[in-house]
Amino acid sequence: xxxxxxxxxxxxxxxxxxxxxxxxxxxxxxxxxxxxxxxxxxxxxxxxxxxxxxxxxxxxxxxxxxxxxxxxxxxxxxxxxxxxxxxxxxxxxxxxxxxxxxxxxxxxxxxxxxxxxxxxxxxxxxxxxxxxxxxxxxxx
Amino acid sequence: xxxxxxxxxxxxxxxxxxxxxxxxxxxxxxxxxxxxxxxxxxxxxxxxxxxxxxxxxxxxxxxxxxxxxxxxxxxxxxxxxxxxxxxxxxxxxxxxxxxxxxxxxxxxxxxxxxxxxxxx
Numbered sequence: 323x324x325x326x327x328x329x330x331x332x333x334x335x336x337x338x339x340x341x342x343x344x345x346x347x348x349x350x351x352x353x354x355x356x357x358x359x360x361x362x363x364x365x366x367x368x369x370x371x372x373x374x375x376x377x378x379x380x381x382x383x384x385x386x387x388x389x390x391x392x393x394x395x396x397x398x399x400x401x402x403x404x405x406x407x408x409x410x411x412x413x414x415x416x417x418x419x420x421x422x423x424x425x426x427x428x429x430x431x432x433x434x435x436x437x438x439x440x441x442x443x444x445x446x447x448x449x450x451x452x453x454x455x456x457x458x459x460x461x462x
Numbered sequence: 463x464x465x466x467x468x469x470x471x472x473x474x475x476x477x478x479x480x481x482x483x484x485x486x487x488x489x490x491x492x493x494x495x496x497x498x499x500x501x502x503x504x505x506x507x508x509x510x511x512x513x514x515x516x517x518x519x520x521x522x523x524x525x526x527x528x529x530x531x532x533x534x535x536x537x538x539x540x541x542x543x544x545x546x547x548x549x550x551x552x553x554x555x556x557x558x559x560x561x562x563x564x565x566x567x568x569x570x571x572x573x574x575x576x577x578x579x580x581x582x
Contacts, residue, residue: 338580340582371483371487372479372480372483372582411483411486412479412483415479442490443486443487443490444490444494446487446490447467447490447491447494447496450465450467450578451464451465451496455578456467456578456579456580458580458581461580461581461582462472462473462480462581462582
């Protein structure tokens, strides 16, 4: 199906990210996402799973001379009004909570806020169905 | 028609949450009635090793979740013959029934058959 799309036509991408914010594959995912939009393509959803949830973590502190990837993702998703979803089960397991979950589980720290939404794996499947291509970064 | 998804599971069940989280994608897809396949490749074949004792390594047993696959309507289960042979996993006594054991050429054709692929 996707293979018959003409070169130069607009593609709808779903992007899944599985690696932590300090992994090279996470930087590549952001570069790909930026290039996709710059090329006039559409990103139907970004889905962060497994260690990928750390890319949405606002409490990451990056040394000044290094790239602050969580901050770059936040700006990219906000500026382009993208749908950024963080898997709630993977996030809870790794202590990456928003205010609502922090209250629910009586934890003192929330580290995910807008533009990110915590949601379930159904959002990944929904994005796969909606997109022409699923592009994965940082898998095993 | 719904797009099909092949999940290639490459991690041992005791190497962290990776195998469990890969399986969760498959079960969620099954719950939504999506056409989904699961291929155990490389260290992923250890997930089907018979006679595991997860408690001995202070882990939760993954096999109960694997047994749920047919209940979620996921019947397209595959195992890489080469990966199993390299690791001494006997394919005649797997922890899960109804798994098709495939050689390298069949796996290439399998991957080609699916619309989307996730490798974890």
